[in-house]
Amino acid sequence: MRRFAAAAVLACLAFVGLATPALAHNSLVESNPRDKASVEVSPDSITLTFDQPVQPGDGINTISVLDPQNNHWEAAPPQVDSSTVSAPLRPLGPSGEYKIAWRILSADGHPVQGQLSFTLSKAGNGTPLPADELAKFKNGAGAAQSDTSEDSGGVPTWVWIVGAVLVLGVGIVFALRMGGKDEEA
Template identity: 55%
Template sequence: MAGVALLALLGAATPASAHNTLVSSDPAEGAQLEEGPSRVTLTFDQTVQDAGVNQIAVTGPDGGQWIDGDVEVDSNVVSAPLRPLGPAGEYIIGFRILSADGHPVEKEIRFTLTKAGTGTPGSAAATEASPDDTAAPASDSSGGIPVWVWIIAAVVLLGVGVTVALRMGSSGEDKKS
């Protein structure tokens, strides 16, 4: 009886969804660019949740912020417009997105501007917060079965197993007498 219940529970279990994985970016990791791009575009392997919490920040070699507008989500593509870039050097794209399974995913991508541009960075107040400065969105929707369900199921199965064992043991004693 307990074995059948355990098999039923295991058969009903669904695998947990995996976090989104970055498939490509424009600019690409390690790119050497003579001219700055007008947008940052990130492509993922799964749809990104458009919950208004997705962020992209681009920090220049001078510490200036270069994002020039809101982050846009279109299925599995997340993008944001850039100001014309300024000083030559390494730029860091930091992003934090809400994965299809409800968990945040963050990463940094580095590229180099080989020739100085004419742009000036935006003010810190006008740009998005960097991914490290933002709290993770609260979400329990992992797509899998919550741990507490497994704990309750284990307690119930243990109780059923003990009850069956006690009844079988007591009925066996009655037959011997």
């Protein structure tokens, strides 16, 4: 019986020892401009700050800025610097609400997306991104790409669960076999 108890304790320790920290998606903690802010002058860029580092990846991390007529205003693909993602903007044009749609590759390997908005209270004199440049962005060069990728490169959670169950199962089988030999002796 002592061997069974020892084997059970070892199996539990192995289970706990192999456990990984909970994998969680990144969360947006700050933006510039802030969500629902009102600005008088066009910002030079959009900056998003997350609670964990963002994984770099061409065409995966995107920031799109749309005016009330759904014209795009991003000037270049976003840049990732640890937990900060930023993208330059073209000088904005009409006043009104602008939507910021973003997608990033989270620290756990899964894509995360969201949307913010800000209001330009005074019209600027900028022009939106031309359609031919927008097509270049959509072909893998930048922020306006909208299709989502399921192949995130991260290890799925179910793999860890199956592995832990197998280790626990082997420990229990080992403990039961050792327990039977102990009683016979």
